[in-house]
Amino acid sequence: HTTGVVDVDWFREEKQTRQVITVDREKAAMNGISEEQITRAISIALSGTVVDLFHLSKEKEEVNIVLQLPKKYRARLDSLLNISLRSEKNADAPLVPLRELVKVSKEKELQTLYRKNLKPVIYVTGDVAGEVESPVYAILDMNKKLAGLKGRDFGGNGEKVKIYNLFQPFSDNQPAIKWDGEWHITLEVFRDLGLAFCVVMILIYILMVGWFKDFVTPVVIMAAIPFSLIGILPAHWGLGAFFTATSMIGFMAGAGIVVRNSIILVDFIELRLSQGEPLEKAVVDAGAIRFRPMLLTALAVVVGASVILADPIFQGLAISLMFGEIASLLISRMAVPVFYFMVKKNHIRKSVVFK
Numbered sequence: 001h002t003t004g005v006v007d008v009d010w011f012r013e014e015k016q017t018r019q020v021i022t023v024d025r026e027k028a029a030m031n032g033i034s035e036e037q038i039t040r041a042i043s044i045a046l047s048g049t050v051v052d053l054f055h056l057s058k059e060k061e062e063v064n065i066v067l068q069l070p071k072k073y074r075a076r077l078d079s080l081l082n083i084s085l086r087s088e089k090n091a092d093a094p095l096v097p098l099r100e101l102v103k104v105s106k107e108k109e110l111q112t113l114y115r116k117n118l119k120p121v122i123y124v125t126g127d128v129a130g131e132v133e134s135p136v137y138a139i140l141d142m143n144k145k146l147a148g149l150k151g152r153d154f155g156g157n158g159e160k161v162k163i164y165n166l167f168q169p170f171s172d173n174q175p176a177i178k179w180d181g182e183w184h185i186t187l188e189v190f191r192d193l194g195l196a197f198c199v200v201m202i203l204i205y206i207l208m209v210g211w212f213k214d215f216v217t218p219v220v221i222m223a224a225i226p227f228s229l230i231g232i233l234p235a236h237w238g239l240g241a242f243f244t245a246t247s248m249i250g251f252m253a254g255a256g257i258v259v260r261n262s263i264i265l266v267d268f269i270e271l272r273l274s275q276g277e278p279l280e281k282a283v284v285d286a287g288a289i290r291f292r293p294m295l296l297t298a299l300a301v302v303v304g305a306s307v308i309l310a311d312p313i314f315q316g317l318a319i320s321l322m323f324g325e326i327a328s329l330l331i332s333r334m335a336v337p338v339f340y341f342m343v344k345k346n347h348i349r350k351s352v353v354f355k
């Protein structure tokens with residue numbers, strides 16, 4: 001039992017038997033009754049057959065008149081076997097009960113076989129509810145318990161039952177567990193978002209290298225991006241919200257604003273340096289003077305994102321934008337100038353000495 005996991009079920013059927021009616025051809029032939037006549041009688045009794053149409057004056061369509069056993073007799077095999085038949089070739093032949101013309105036997109019912117990508121599987125389904133809203137935490141708890149399963153207990157040769165998340169087992173020779181459904185979709189979403197974020201960061205770096213004509217300055221600018229996590233993660237914990245895909249999207253969107261603020265600081269520092277101001281003073285002035293436009297940007301983001309803060313789907317997006325921007329505002333105005341000073345101080349001093 002795992003907290004928050006409800007409606008657990010599996011696609012494994014219990015062993016069942018079915019009753020098979022087989023025509024005794026020898027007895028049927030002795031009574032002049034054909035196999036087809038017996039089969040037709042059983043089919044009419046169970047499934048029914050349309051014998052005529054009934055027309056109602058106030059109805060547009062006719063109503064079928066169906067010949068069929070009542071439901072209470074169809075539910076019991078004994079009632080079905082009480083049906084009597086007479087030979088179609090001899091109208092004076094006696095009625096013969098169906099139980100004297102057939103044999104009833106029991107057979108094991110074939111179970112439904114489920115496959116995924118041509119591999120046999122048994123689906124175990126469940127849902128999360130209550131105090132657990134995200135499948136991440138429930139699956140992590142269940143993985144701890146599943147780690148105690150022995151592969152030999154399920155027909156395998158290994159010590160443990162291997163657990164798969166994104167990919168399906170290559171072979172069905174060994175027992176394995178594959179998490180699917182919402183968890184699989186969640187992993188794919190975060191994987192694709194992560195790859196997209198990396199591509200965007202590379203493109204931003206290339207653009208800034210072309211603008212600043214330097215390979216180190218863009219690194220200083222982009223170093224402020226992780227600072228937004230200092231506000232995002234504690235905010236999710238404090239508000240009791242889960243870090244979802246929309247939270248990831250908010251972090252990625254906020255990264256562009258963080259880079260913009262860092263560019264404002266670095267561009268101001270280089271402007272003051274070009275005017276002959278010492279590096280130490282240019283760095284301090286950048287954090288003080290350019291704080292106002294950064295503050296206005298942060299306030300605009302906070303006010304705009306607050307509209308969707310109460311939305312159950314986009315709450316993570318709002319939290320990431322609001323608190324990520326606040327954390328970046330407070331930290332990057334100090335961290336980016338300091339990083340720039342640490343990276344450029346030796347380079348500028350050498351340039352001065354050379355001149």
